[in-house]
Amino acid sequence: MAAPEISAPPKMKVLCDRTALLEAVSVVSSVIPSKTTKPILQNVLLRASKDGISMFATDLEMAAKVQLDSVKVSAEGAVLLPGKETAALLRELTDPTVTFESSDLRCRIESGGGSFVLLGEDPDQFPSEVSVKSGKRLDIEAGVLLRMIQETMFAAAREETRYAINGVLLDVGDGCVRLVATDGRRLAISYQSDVQMNDEASFKVVVPLRALQTLSRALTDGSKETLSVEVGEKQVVFTTSKMQLISQLLETRFPDYEGVMPKAADTTVEVQKSLLEAALRRAAILCSADMRMIRFDIGDQQLRMTAESSTRGRADVAVDASVKGAGGNINFNPDYILEALRQCELDQVRLDMSDDSMPAKFTLGESFTYVVMPISGA
DSSP: OOOOOOOSOOSEEEEEEHHHHHHHHHHHHTTSOSSOSOGGGGEEEEEEETTEEEEEEEOSSEEEEEEEOSEEEEEOEEEEEEHHHHHHHHHHOOSSEEEEEEETTEEEEEETTEEEEEEOOOGGGSOOOOOOOOSEEEEEEHHHHHHHHHTTGGGSOOOTTOGGGSEEEEEEETTEEEEEEEOSSEEEEEEEOSOOOOGGGOEEEEEEHHHHHHHHHHOOTTOOOEEEEEEOSSEEEEEOSSEEEEEEOBOSOOOOHHHHSOOOOSEEEEEEHHHHHHHHHHHHTTSOSSOOOEEEEEETTEEEEEEEETTTEEEEEEEEOEEEEOOEEEEEOHHHHHHHHTTOOOSEEEEEEOOTTSOEEEEEETTEEEEEOOOTTO
């Protein structure tokens, strides 16, 4: 069956760089709800003007907008595109450019000799962009905030039942910006000191994990571009020159993270990160299926890791380490340690520990601290 034809004069026609467009669609489409009682929300709004094009999507709790100026606009206008299908199509196309031409709620996409027609809905029925009355504002380098997000969001709770901590705390004040995430069993803190801010910039808000996941897709490692964070009464807005993300805040009280930070330790261990990571991966293979646990034995300048399963066998791996203090043993879930090590950029990591009744602290960066509750009584 032939694809529907577009015979009316185009209401919108643009020529775009495919890669740049795919990146924009990937960011905004991450906002689209997988299930909704309002099917129109599963679309992306593409709007073309003399200044370029914008892509916009929302689930009514979060909204993302990305602007592109590396385009040629032949006819201005707007079209609603099914988000999932548009992103999938752009990934499969190989030509460097793609043309969008819309008319009568249909949009033809042409690229590399192929032609595809997507059936859309009336863009006038799509929710409009909202403005947030900002109360406080922070400016920070986009690359710095991305690093902080990467160093914390992996530790946030994924279970919907853990609503109180199913987000990341953004704690700003006294020239310091902190991101803190916890799922009740571990806690990650990343901070940036010496941030220029006025006295009114102090605030503590809990940002949904999903919002930071979307934001991380839009930012670039090492970017020096200024990113503004504006906090309203119930919403937060992240803005760069080409992107804006608006999200509802979680109206919850975040746990007292400073209270769980270990104040002292009986033993300090310093070990090469690559050795620790490789040894953990090998030992974890033989962890018991019903309890993911590895025993750390700290002794004479050595860290020994053992794992055992009644059905799989036993692993015993040792690495050289610098040990100060009493030594001893402690049990960890290896997955918790490996997840954190993947975000660590140091060659040497430090472990401060006491016993299995007290949280242990890993220093994984100059401004990256990770606290893990050991598995006690095992």
